Amino acid sequence: MTDPTSVPDPAADSPDGFATRAIRAGRAASGRALAPAIWASTTWESESLEDAHLRAISARGPEFYSRYGNPSVRDFESAIADLEGAEAALAFASGMGAIASVVLALCSAGDHIVAQRQLYAGTLSFLQGPCARLGIEVTFVDGFAPGAFGEAIRPGRTMLVIAETPSNPRLDIVDLGAFGAINGPFTMVDSTFATPLGQQPLRHGVDLVMHSATKGIAGHNDATLGVIAGEAELINEIWSYGVLHGAAASPYDAVNALRGIKTLAVRVAQQSHSATEIAATLCSHPALSAVYYPGLASHPHHDLATRQMNHFGSVLSVEVRGGRDQVRTVFEHLRLCRLATSLGGPETLVCHPATTTHAGLNPEEQVANGVSESMIRISVGLESAADLIADLTQALNRS
Numbered sequence: 001m002t003d004p005t006s007v008p009d010p011a012a013d014s015p016d017g018f019a020t021r022a023i024r025a026g027r028a029a030s031g032r033a034l035a036p037a038i039w040a041s042t043t044w045e046s047e048s049l050e051d052a053h054l055r056a057i058s059a060r061g062p063e064f065y066s067r068y069g070n071p072s073v074r075d076f077e078s079a080i081a082d083l084e085g086a087e088a089a090l091a092f093a094s095g096m097g098a099i100a101s102v103v104l105a106l107c108s109a110g111d112h113i114v115a116q117r118q119l120y121a122g123t124l125s126f127l128q129g130p131c132a133r134l135g136i137e138v139t140f141v142d143g144f145a146p147g148a149f150g151e152a153i154r155p156g157r158t159m160l161v162i163a164e165t166p167s168n169p170r171l172d173i174v175d176l177g178a179f180g181a182i183n184g185p186f187t188m189v190d191s192t193f194a195t196p197l198g199q200q201p202l203r204h205g206v207d208l209v210m211h212s213a214t215k216g217i218a219g220h221n222d223a224t225l226g227v228i229a230g231e232a233e234l235i236n237e238i239w240s241y242g243v244l245h246g247a248a249a250s251p252y253d254a255v256n257a258l259r260g261i262k263t264l265a266v267r268v269a270q271q272s273h274s275a276t277e278i279a280a281t282l283c284s285h286p287a288l289s290a291v292y293y294p295g296l297a298s299h300p301h302h303d304l305a306t307r308q309m310n311h312f313g314s315v316l317s318v319e320v321r322g323g324r325d326q327v328r329t330v331f332e333h334l335r336l337c338r339l340a341t342s343l344g345g346p347e348t349l350v351c352h353p354a355t356t357t358h359a360g361l362n363p364e365e366q367v368a369n370g371v372s373e374s375m376i377r378i379s380v381g382l383e384s385a386a387d388l389i390a391d392l393t394q395a396l397n398r399s
């Protein structure tokens with residue numbers, strides 16, 4: 001367990017420390033090359049019968065076969081471990097590959113999971129569908145109500161407690177200190193919206209931090225990748241299951257993510273700065289009834305976000321006055337913002353969660369998730385903030 005009372009290294013906490021580490025982290029397999037090397041091989045030659053045996057049986061040992069580990073993927077993992085302040089990290093073929101592998105590695109039939117209700121829709125569907133089918137019971141709680149996670153824990157039966165912060169799509173914030181103080185079951189935070197530079201859940205005593213690296217970490221809409229980080233013993237246990245589950249990360253995606261990590265600090269700084277400006281400007285737009293962004297003083301969890309986050313992230317959500325028809329009109333008039341699902345990339349993307357990311361939820365579940373017919377999620381990219389404000393304003397003026 002990471003000691004939550006240990007004094008953090010001030011240099012490690014400063015944005016400059018992150019920027020420097022992001023440039024240098026995860027270089028072991030690249031030799032003297034400055035660009036990360038792609039190890040495409042699926043298999044490695046052994047020196048002898050004994051050597052082959054050793055490679056086959058060691059947990060995360062020397063190169064053996066690609067599903068067990070790959071040097072390019074390992075470099076990506078060590079970069080994430082470095083940025084998260086973790087002993088170890090483990091990559092997967094996608095964010096969902098990471099979540100499914102963690103749940104199935106740690107939970108058996110008859111076990112119990114406590115999860116925040118306001119989750120990424122894929123995570124929610126996995127917990128409601130396959131988990132229920134396999135006899136893993138899940139209790140959903142309001143992740144923002146103080147004490148809600150703890151009250152739902154059944155001592156001896158609850159194996160895993162899952163939180164997501166900031167949450168999708170309403171950007172609510174879970175108190176990482178309170179979450180990390182939970183004793184007994186393993187705790188996991190989906191930190192995708194924050195990126196490893198936005199917050200470090202492990203410093204608060206959380207056992208596992210998880211990212212869809214498909215989003216801000218890779219950051220260019222060209223890699224599908226997931227990653228978890230935590231103590232080496234726990235990561236090794238999940239690895240042992242993961243080798244059988246088979247959601248192994250591709251070295252090509254790992255290399256794209258390593259490239260993304262080098263510019264992560266400047267990208268998140270710019271995106272979060274633009275998101276703050278856009279949120280502040282849109283607050284007074286008459287076509288909107290609400291703007292959700294943790295960087296706004298009016299956000300219900302603004303103080304908590306200020307305490308536990310280094311930046312407020314690249315995503316904001318708004319509610320237009322009216323409903324789906326007004327959303328459609330806004331989408332038809334946007335020139336710069338693109339209608340696509342994902343976040344953390346260079347292009348600014350808009351989506352309508354009710355009909356896309358959260359389309360699989362029934363109306364009550366949508367309300368519980370903070371999703372409404374009039375909501376638009378905006379993932380702020382790297383265009384100039386002034387151009388984005390002009391584009392959003394002219395489209396909203398038509399609604």
Ligand SMILES: *Cc1c(COP(=O)(O)O)cnc(C)c1O
Nearest residue numbers: 094095096120190192212214225
């Ligand atoms: C996208 C996303 C996931 C799933 O990741 P994939 O890489 O698409 O499998 C999980 N959690 C959050 C918060 C996400 O945004």
